Amino acid sequence: MASESVGVGLVGFGTIGAGVAKVLINNRDVIAQRLGFPLDLVHVADLDLDTDRGVDLGSIRFDSDGAGLITNPDVDIVIELVGGYDFARKLCLDAIAAGKHVVTANKALLAVHGNEIFGAASEKGVDVAFEAAVGGGIPVLRALREGLAANQIQNLYGILNGTTNFVLTEMERTGADFEVVLKQAQELGYAEADPTFDVEGVDAAHKLALLTSMAFGSTLDFKSIPTEGISKLTPLDFESAEANGYRIKLLGIAKRHVAPDGSETLESRVHPTLIPRASLLADVDGAMNAVAIRGDAVGPTLYYGAGAGELPTASAVVGDLMEIAREVHRGASGRVAPLAFPQPTLVPKPLRALGDLVSRFYLRIEALDRPGVLAKITGALGEHGVGIESIHQQGAAPGEDSVPVVVWTHEVREAGVRDALKAIDALAEVTAASNVIRVEEDL
Amino acid sequence: MASESVGVGLVGFGTIGAGVAKVLINNRDVIAQRLGFPLDLVHVADLDLDTDRGVDLGSIRFDSDGAGLITNPDVDIVIELVGGYDFARKLCLDAIAAGKHVVTANKALLAVHGNEIFGAASEKGVDVAFEAAVGGGIPVLRALREGLAANQIQNLYGILNGTTNFVLTEMERTGADFEVVLKQAQELGYAEADPTFDVEGVDAAHKLALLTSMAFGSTLDFKSIPTEGISKLTPLDFESAEANGYRIKLLGIAKRHVAPDGSETLESRVHPTLIPRASLLADVDGAMNAVAIRGDAVGPTLYYGAGAGELPTASAVVGDLMEIAREVHRGASGRVAPLAFPQPTLVPKPLRALGDLVSRFYLRIEALDRPGVLAKITGALGEHGVGIESIHQQGAAPGEDSVPVVVWTHEVREAGVRDALKAIDALAEVTAASNVIRVEEDL
Numbered sequence: 001m002a003s004e005s006v007g008v009g010l011v012g013f014g015t016i017g018a019g020v021a022k023v024l025i026n027n028r029d030v031i032a033q034r035l036g037f038p039l040d041l042v043h044v045a046d047l048d049l050d051t052d053r054g055v056d057l058g059s060i061r062f063d064s065d066g067a068g069l070i071t072n073p074d075v076d077i078v079i080e081l082v083g084g085y086d087f088a089r090k091l092c093l094d095a096i097a098a099g100k101h102v103v104t105a106n107k108a109l110l111a112v113h114g115n116e117i118f119g120a121a122s123e124k125g126v127d128v129a130f131e132a133a134v135g136g137g138i139p140v141l142r143a144l145r146e147g148l149a150a151n152q153i154q155n156l157y158g159i160l161n162g163t164t165n166f167v168l169t170e171m172e173r174t175g176a177d178f179e180v181v182l183k184q185a186q187e188l189g190y191a192e193a194d195p196t197f198d199v200e201g202v203d204a205a206h207k208l209a210l211l212t213s214m215a216f217g218s219t220l221d222f223k224s225i226p227t228e229g230i231s232k233l234t235p236l237d238f239e240s241a242e243a244n245g246y247r248i249k250l251l252g253i254a255k256r257h258v259a260p261d262g263s264e265t266l267e268s269r270v271h272p273t274l275i276p277r278a279s280l281l282a283d284v285d286g287a288m289n290a291v292a293i294r295g296d297a298v299g300p301t302l303y304y305g306a307g308a309g310e311l312p313t314a315s316a317v318v319g320d321l322m323e324i325a326r327e328v329h330r331g332a333s334g335r336v337a338p339l340a341f342p343q344p345t346l347v348p349k350p351l352r353a354l355g356d357l358v359s360r361f362y363l364r365i366e367a368l369d370r371p372g373v374l375a376k377i378t379g380a381l382g383e384h385g386v387g388i389e390s391i392h393q394q395g396a397a398p399g400e401d402s403v404p405v406v407v408w409t410h411e412v413r414e415a416g417v418r419d420a421l422k423a424i425d426a427l428a429e430v431t432a433a434s435n436v437i438r439v440e441e442d443l
Numbered sequence: 444m445a446s447e448s449v450g451v452g453l454v455g456f457g458t459i460g461a462g463v464a465k466v467l468i469n470n471r472d473v474i475a476q477r478l479g480f481p482l483d484l485v486h487v488a489d490l491d492l493d494t495d496r497g498v499d500l501g502s503i504r505f506d507s508d509g510a511g512l513i514t515n516p517d518v519d520i521v522i523e524l525v526g527g528y529d530f531a532r533k534l535c536l537d538a539i540a541a542g543k544h545v546v547t548a549n550k551a552l553l554a555v556h557g558n559e560i561f562g563a564a565s566e567k568g569v570d571v572a573f574e575a576a577v578g579g580g581i582p583v584l585r586a587l588r589e590g591l592a593a594n595q596i597q598n599l600y601g602i603l604n605g606t607t608n609f610v611l612t613e614m615e616r617t618g619a620d621f622e623v624v625l626k627q628a629q630e631l632g633y634a635e636a637d638p639t640f641d642v643e644g645v646d647a648a649h650k651l652a653l654l655t656s657m658a659f660g661s662t663l664d665f666k667s668i669p670t671e672g673i674s675k676l677t678p679l680d681f682e683s684a685e686a687n688g689y690r691i692k693l694l695g696i697a698k699r700h701v702a703p704d705g706s707e708t709l710e711s712r713v714h715p716t717l718i719p720r721a722s723l724l725a726d727v728d729g730a731m732n733a734v735a736i737r738g739d740a741v742g743p744t745l746y747y748g749a750g751a752g753e754l755p756t757a758s759a760v761v762g763d764l765m766e767i768a769r770e771v772h773r774g775a776s777g778r779v780a781p782l783a784f785p786q787p788t789l790v791p792k793p794l795r796a797l798g799d800l801v802s803r804f805y806l807r808i809e810a811l812d813r814p815g816v817l818a819k820i821t822g823a824l825g826e827h828g829v830g831i832e833s834i835h836q837q838g839a840a841p842g843e844d845s846v847p848v849v850v851w852t853h854e855v856r857e858a859g860v861r862d863a864l865k866a867i868d869a870l871a872e873v874t875a876a877s878n879v880i881r882v883e884e885d886l
Contacts, residue, residue: 023593023740033660034592131590137741139590146589147574147582149477150466150761217476280747283726290745297466298580298758301748302733304723305741315741318593332773 005038006325012081013046018053019314105132111206111222129320137312138305151295162287163198200229208252218349228271355415360439366432384420448481449768455524456489461496462757548575554649554665572763580755581748594738605730606641643672651695661792671714798858803882809875827863
């Protein structure tokens with residue numbers, strides 16, 4: 001059966017779907033050459049049969065019959081690109097039940113319903129691949145699953161969302177406010193009309209949930225990931241970062257801790273982070289993504305590329321298709337576990353509470369420009385054991401009475417910082433909720 | 444046979460060999476958990492049975508019988524870590540003939556004898572894996588072979604040698620001469636007593652030969668790769684680079700060109716290169732490696748990590764072992780081609796002559812500080828069609844009569860530059876051979 005083809009069905013013919021069709025059609029020869037057999041797109045399903053996607057499907061079956069696609073005997077692998085939760089979940093589960101392998105780019109779906117979907121696939125003995133769900137075109141899941149398979153992963157830091165990285169890069173470059181830059185990003189197509197999922201860190205948390213499971217063999221636990229977005233950042237934060245040798249990036253951070261008794265706890269969190277300018281991640285600008293992964297044998301590594309977009313995402317989807325197709329073509333199966341995660345069985349591993357985090361912190365406190373206010377602030381910090389490395393009060397602008405006070409702390413438990421800020425925010429002279437940015441040095 | 448182990452034999456128990464043994468022994472549990480079966484080091488062979496390598500082999504067979512290791516029925520996969528050419532070549536070919544899979548970190552061997560070794564493996568139906576041979580612990584070959592498999596690769600740029608990158612970083616940082624920094628690197632263990640292979644670019648060219656074949660499906664052709672090292676660089680080169688917004692890196696560069704008639708030519712070359720400070724590769728400092736790869740779908744990507752060292756190299760070797768072991772455990776074979784290269788058959792593809800390269804160039808010409816010399820130099824450049832972007836003559840140091848003249852050219856064919864320099868170096872006022880550094884902007 002050396003030249004027998006493997007059949008692919010595509011559900012969801014939007015931007016990414018069109019990209020996948022383009023790559024499968026345009027690079028058909030090189031793909032067949034590398035596989036030793038053709039990979040054929042045989043069926044495309046979408047509710048919208050009219051919009052021109054700029055790709056000629058030729059004689060490929062194109063209808064709105066997703067259920068029919070799943071049961072199409074010519075389809076060996078189903079690509080789910082419909083997005084969202086309910087319909088996508090049902091589609092994946094139905095495809096798995098029909099014995100079809102599944103490739104998806106849907107991080108939201110997997111972060112929330114992954115345990116169910118991977119469980120069903122494992123029971124049925126089919127593959128679920130999702131390289132495109134994390135880091136777009138960057139083959140970072142493959143690096144974790146295969147290239148670094150000999151390592152205990154120690155930590156990872158990811159710039160996992162292009163929209164927010166674009167906004168942060170522009171805020172730093174121009175000194176403009178968040179809202180102004182967000183609007184530009186929307187006009188340029190880097191941010192959606194409703195940007196909440198991106199700017200509030202939810203998309204990054206979806207991806208971090210998948211990375212955390214892969215890196216540490218832990219059950220998916222998206223709901224437990226503390227998540228903060230970038231909407232509260234101000235130009236002053238970037239100025240202060242710059243002056244202290246840092247840049248601000250929205251990071252997904254995951255770390256593994258082993259207690260003396262051998263028990264494991266994990267950190268998994270998404271928030272704006274101050275990182276040293278000299279770190280490679282600090283140089284990742286614009287809409288690009290990157291993930292830094294440290295393994296016990298390999299040491300620090302980093303993977304960089306486009307985290308979204310039609311063709312980069314398609315690159316990852318088709319890479320997954322090729323890997324599964326090779327197995328299908330050999331008549332093999334049972335690679336589910338390695339495709340899904342680096343180990344066959346995921347086990348629940350407790351997440352460390354954010355209050356237990358020990359770090360330096362950057363605090364921005366809005367307070368009235370009155371004698372004695374700084375004493376009250378430093379007093380509250382001291383009472384809660386928060387050591388101050390530097391404190392700086394900006395002069396009030398003409399007509400303004402409230403000024404920001406910037407504090408860089410020594411290393412301290414976050415719980416102490418939170419308690420101190422609770423006391424500070426309760427002061428009569430403090431005019432707005434204080435803002436906190438965590439500092440990560442070790443990357 | 445769910446828990447039946449796969450057996451590994453290790454030939455060459457030096458630094459890397461000890462690292463591999465450490466990873467196999469220390470991470471045995473996590474490796475078994477990820478594979479679903481144990482990966483057992485069953486036999487180690489080395490001529491030196493006495494040196495303490497800091498690893499307890501326990502009851503693992505340890506002798507100097509490499510031939511016996513190959514025929515040991517408990518050994519499914521042979522790791523070749525003896526280095527060098529002749530013995531390593533024979534070892535690999537003998538192992539393949541005995542039906543054993545081979546994992547090696549030996550780029551010199553593969554660059555020179557790869558076509559023979561991969562051919563033998565393909566005929567016998569066994570795997571030869573060599574992730575550790577390029578980029579040390581960075582899973583960059585896997586990225587090319589699997590993650591980017593859907594792409595036509597357009598170009599790649601690699602910092603492929605840690606010794607030279609360390610020396611370049613220190614020359615730039617300290618302003619010291621090459622010989623001074625090389626000596627420091629030797630004292631720090633970053634450079635070998637005989638550093639020729641590293642500093643003259645040969646090691647980078649070995650790795651680039653492998654990357655070029657993988658990226659473009661071309662037969663290995665190490666001998667045809669134009670190779671220049673870093674020993675002629677001077678502090679002035681770094682100053683001029685800095686002043687013009689560049690850094691100097693020793694790069695392996697490979698590009699694919701397709702003529703209108705569909706015929707392909709490749710570029711594959713190793714030399715010091717001026718690259719924009721803003722590029723991510725420019726920020727790769729010290730002994731680290733990185734490879735930037737651009738695919739037609741994915742766009743720009745980059746992979747970063749330790750390019751050498753005991754444990755990073757072991758990480759890659761054991762990653763390869765795990766991939767092959769999974770196949771062995773399934774009773775599968777025939778994955779040779781995908782393991783070796785992204786396509787089953789490599790074809791010879793012509794390399795473009797360096798004279799046809801079109802680029803900006805940095806020229807450093809040593810000339811007597813006499814009236815009329817600059818006119819002769821600019822005249823020679825003009826005669827050969829080399830447009831000058833800037834020219835700068837340094838003032839002579841007290842007691843020195845010869846001064847460097849630095850020229851940055853417009854985009855021009857290298858052949859023209861070479862002809863011009865031939866004429867310039869023949870001038871009576873020119874006191875030493877001129878030096879050329881190529882500029883790459885598009886990375």
